[in-house]
Amino acid sequence: MKKQWLLAGMLLISSFGMAQQKPNIVLILADDLGYGDLGAYGQQKIKTPNIDRLARNGMRFTSFYAGTSVCAPSRSSLMTGQHTGHTYVRGNKEIQPEGQEPLADSVQTLAQLLKAAGYATGAFGKWGLGMVGTSGAPDRKGFDTFFGYNCQRQSHRYYPTHLWSNEQKIILEGNDLTHKAEYAPELIQEQALAFIDKNKNKPFFLFIPTVLPHAELQGPEDEFYRQYENSFEEKPHRGNGYGPGATVGGYASVEKPRATFAAMVARMDAQVGQIIDRLTKLGLMDNTLIIFTSDNGPHKEGGADPAFFNSSGGFRGVKRDLYEGGIRTPFIVQWKGKVKAGTTSAFAGAFWDILPTLTDITGAEKARYTDGVSFLPTLTGKGKQLQHDYLYWEFHEDGGRQAVRMGNWKGVRQQVKKNADGPVELYNLAKDPKEQQNVAAANPAIVKKMQQYMAEAHVESPIFPLTGAR
CATH class of the missing domain: 3.40.720.10 (Alkaline Phosphatase, subunit A)
Incomplete structure (x- = not known):
């Protein structure tokens, strides 16, 4: 019985010690x-x-x-x-x-x-x-x-x-x-x-x-x-x-x-x-x-x-x-x-x-x-x-917006509620961290990937609708 009590006490002390380490x-x-x-x-x-x-x-x-x-x-x-x-x-x-x-x-x-x-x-x-x-x-x-x-x-x-x-x-x-x-x-x-x-x-x-x-x-x-x-x-x-x-x-x-x-x-x-x-x-x-x-x-x-x-x-x-x-x-x-x-x-x-x-x-x-x-x-x-394949954001006011960061690429879509498939602005954050040069026209494959991620990441909410039925 003493041995059992001693073992229980040791376990309690051990458990307490671990708890305090949190x-x-x-x-x-x-x-x-x-x-x-x-x-x-x-x-x-x-x-x-x-x-x-x-x-x-x-x-x-x-x-x-x-x-x-x-x-x-x-x-x-x-x-x-x-x-x-x-x-x-x-x-x-x-x-x-x-x-x-x-x-x-x-x-x-x-x-x-x-x-x-x-x-x-x-x-x-x-x-x-x-x-x-x-x-x-x-x-x-x-x-x-x-x-x-x-x-x-x-x-x-x-x-x-x-x-x-x-x-x-x-x-x-x-x-x-x-x-x-x-x-x-x-x-x-x-x-x-x-x-x-x-x-x-x-x-x-x-x-x-x-x-x-x-x-x-x-x-x-x-x-x-x-x-x-x-x-x-x-x-x-x-x-x-x-x-x-x-x-x-x-x-x-x-x-x-x-x-x-x-x-x-x-x-x-x-x-x-x-x-x-x-x-x-x-x-x-x-x-x-x-x-x-x-x-x-x-x-x-x-x-x-x-x-x-x-x-x-x-x-x-x-x-x-x-x-x-x-x-x-x-x-x-x-x-x-x-x-x-x-x-x-x-x-x-x-x-x-x-x-x-x-x-x-x-x-x-x-x-x-x-x-x-x-x-x-x-x-x-x-x-x-682990690294993200991409990061995704939504904004539901001012007509709605979406954005994706994929590596050094950044995509932004405006007025999403009017046009869920509207144009995507594209910026290279490595070269243009201030997002001054929209390079979407020169990078159609990257833009397409951004569009795919925007569609994949968004699940429509009945309380906060954004894109409607696609």
């Missing part, structure tokens, strides 16, 4: 941050020392892509491991009075897989994939804890009337059309840090889909704003099209939009630094994988000026475009002892690769279906890295 995962998703908005990617006007430190201590990817060029479908791609020809949510379809089209009960998410593998799971920021009480609510898609904006339409305001804590509506009494008392990004950050404290003794998945630096341009006139207040020539901006309160006097966005944008990026960077500091203080950095990226390219709403800041990093296009500036995103991974510091990767990957990579790393059950490949071999330098 890395914590912190996935930070900026909102509308361009490829060129970080110092690590060439930004000259805004300082981002904390995110740049992640890049120095980890791996910086130069050819990584968002799910698509607008919020909800890009996040759906990330959560489901599927590109926008397959993922459930493919557009910003609004539900009144609050929320967006919810993920269906049948949809499997990254958070659900990690939770089943023993992870504490928390999301703090903007969700946009299903209102409270629907099949797509965060607590029904694998998150133990959610705090922030459930509805991305509500997240246009940084001084909102309410936020959500799981199913509880948190009223922010001090915020109305004439007062700005409680700045939502700060409230959300407090809850994210508390999640780390609460779960420091168990493996956790911390998802931070921050609203910064999404429009509207707005924030307190504090040290972040004062740092840039007199740094740029400014044209006063009156109103930003985001509803009541947008033009109320006293908002930084009304007077100096460039300084306000820079301050929002600086605040986001400082919050990343706070997360790193908290992990370090608790002795968790040695066993924590941190990913930083953005949901799509830079926006132009609310007085934002991506041309001035070179937010697209020299690439063509911005948010809502399927040119490189709309979908190529900063992507940084730090994982001490596993990812070599100061490295750069040209691996051509996208949001749908994140799910299979993290299930591979954690030993979680693999997804029932994914369009992604694990890029763990790229991170660790061990094993053979």
